[in-house]
Amino acid sequence: MTRTVYLNGAYLPEAEAKVSIFDRGFLMADGVYEVTSVLDGKLIDFGGHCVRLARSLSELEMQNPHSDAEWLAIHRELVAVNAIEDGMVYLQVTRGNPGDRDFAYPSDDVTPTVVLFTQAKPGLADNPAAKVGIKVISIPDIRWGRRDIKTVQLLYPSMGKMAAKKAGVDDSWFVEDGVVTEGTSNNAYIVKGNKIITRQLSSDILHGITRAAVLRFAVEAQMEVEERAFSIDEAQAADEAFITSASAFVMPVVEIDGAAVGAGKPGHVVARLREIYLDEMRKAAV
Structure with missing residues (x-):
């Protein structure tokens, strides 16, 4: 079954999700991420991950593109559409694509790139x-x-x-x-x-x-x-x-x-x- 991913507000089949080659996450590793585990179809310690995400973004002088409630809704939708019982949700926010490649990141507002995807890990809690x-x-x-x-x-x-x-x-x-x-x-x-x-x-x-x-x-x-x-x-x-x-x-x-x-x-x-x-x-x- 094709996995559904989230990219900048849209839920897409993974093969259709595209990110610019000029995205600073690709060129400069200018981005942050979080991984939240899923057990029995529910998110583990989600609030803690939101707090750390906000801190990481702040330390890199990046705006948080979503509220905690919005992040939760996106995570839950991905878990549901991909039928994840045990597994993980990967979240990544990069500074986005300000234009051509440049070491200095832009001082004005640039729309961040937001990517989320799931990974099924059956029996995650029962790891041998x-x-x-x-x-x-x-x-x-x-x-x-x-x-x-x-x-x-x-x-x-x-x-x-x-x-x-x-x-x-x-x-x-x-x-x-x-x-x-x-x-x-x-x-x-x-x-x-x-x-x-x-x-x-x-x-x-x-x-x-x-x-x-x-x-x-x-x-x-x-x-x-x-x-x-x-x-x-x-x-x-x-x-x-x-x-x-x-x-x-x-x-x-x-x-x-x-x-x-x-x-x-x-x-x-x-x-x-x-x-x-x-x-x-x-x-x-x-």
Whole structure:
């Protein structure tokens, strides 16, 4: 079945959706994006994604083309017309096409390009990897300094994914100045005792929507949370490790740079966090 996508106010078959070759998202990676998960036909943590989208646009001096209510209506329509039960909705806003190619972006108003599409992921919450855990390697973090803005500049994270694939593992963790920043498309954590340790918010990492929810649920479950940087050595010596993202939810990490974490299998803290997160998010889904 042909997928229906959204482009600048129109719902179109994907083959009919066209964007100008002069669009700054294509030429300059001048745009931002969000990915919202869908479980049982409903959107997970949608409000958080709207807040982060607005912040990313503001940081790039771009106008938000829609209200939260309008964004919700578009998401719901795409979920409905594409019959998505489990999956994701990808949203991208670029600065648009101001004319010919130029490094300086225009100071006057330019109509942004708005694109949304769905991806069906049957059984998204039942990912088998959650039962066995994933393996990661560490690589240098050489990205730009504004990782808190969710831009479409994803070349180096893509290279990190490929480095992991070539190493026969699942993902890479970025390391800068001797400590872990985050994963290629996720936030990184370790567990020592009943304490969850993850890097503090700054321009060095993406302010994960799933991260915020998981840490809130952890505190409510009487778990201790410490927001600070940690090294690969400390991570390898931890009891458990995990990542969070909109699509992976809470995913255990069982090996880092060839060294087993804890018992080398998912632990009870991460399993409980995943259970709590999915339960609470399903209750609040829209």
